[in-house]
Amino acid sequence: MQNTFVIGDIHGGLKALLQVLNKIKVTEEDTLIFVGDYVDGWSESAQVIEFLIDLSEKINCIFIKGNHDVWCENWLKKDQVNPTWYMHGGKETIDSYEGFSAEEKKQHFAFFEKMPLYYLDDKNRLFLHAGFTSMHGVEKEIFKENFYFDRTLWEMALAANQKIDSNSTFYPKRVQHYKEIFIGHTPTLNFNVETPMNALNIWNVDTGAAFTGKICAMNVATKQYVQSDKLPSLYPNEKGRNK
Template sequence: MRTFAIGDIHGGLKALIQVLNKLELKDGDRIIFMGDYVDGWSESAQVVALLLELSQKFDCVFIKGNHDVWCQNWLKDANDVNPIWFLHGGKETMESYEGFSVEEKKQHLTFFENLPLYHIDTENRLFLHAGFTSLHGVEKEQFKELFYLDRSLWEMLLALDSRIEKDSLFYPKRIQHYKEIYIGHTPTTNYNEPNPINIANVWNVDTGAAFRGKVTGLNIYTKEFVQSDSLPSLYPNETGRNK
């Protein structure tokens, strides 16, 4: 069985389709999506529709991201338009739902409401959108919104001295609980890196699809990955979140 982690999509349906085609999915494959399916490019509702179709054919795990929370709130109450969300892709997401029926919107709301905040597989790999702060692992995290908002985990790793041994008192306790950790949320393109970044046992697979980057699909066993074209090239008449 193959397992793929797919990074942030942000309404880039064309990019998602490219990645899925390159993965050449087979029966028995598992796909773990790292969250932020919406907001940015013009096909957010269409991305969710495709994810629902995929879940009927493959073993899929869909993690909840912060943009998914905002979209969920709007689908539940059309008057609940977070102003930050509206300016960071929400407007485009709302427009993408034009032509979708009330029943389809209800299906999408159910999809968002049922998204887990994290997933731990049978080999003790942790998948979540952003991060966590508890030294005792995600099960002991008191502030659940950190699973889709936290950046301290990644910032800690960026500053981690590679000379520190894993059994040292100075080695970060957060990451010792898991064989591997997969995250999105903070684009690797922020650091002029177009590909996934691995630090210690953590893999960041958000390669900047919301902005000028790409969508990435990573084989968690081989660490081989495929990528879409850059999102601006797929949506040349749009700006995404490059506002």
């Protein structure tokens, strides 16, 4: 049986990523859709990218680009350190590249460069890192940065969720274009929730791996999910982004 799984933010936590892949017992028939932020946080960012490149040669994978991936891509391209990035996990990512050759870094840059900003499957399910603002959908989005920085999509969904149903004329137009939307970027820990969250037709699968939470993998059809151990327990001598 073919399954499609969406995987939340990783943030350099290779040990946790391996846990969730083992738990879902991923096979060569499956599709894995990653919603971005592979780097910045724990100590194995470069190793995560190396692993994902190898994984994509064996399994059908779709890698959405997140904001931290944009920062890392720019560093690999120009060898210039963005101060904001450095303070939000960039230092750990730079350290993780110690020992990687120029050719390996070039391969990683190419991996980041070809990542799409969103993916729409044949069942009209949208996958992206953060959000979008156009009421006409992602194809009409003017500011592409919204795909990896916007939080208003999720904030709007949370605000409307308790007051509205999908048949209402007030149901937000920008989400009506899609059967379902899967995002990361905004940790569910921000709402004191350790598991994936649903609001309107949006699923948030960032369960806080960058901080004290876990990596999540969800079956997009059944909504069954697995999670890793909490990242601080897997990297006990590190702080991640808990600074």
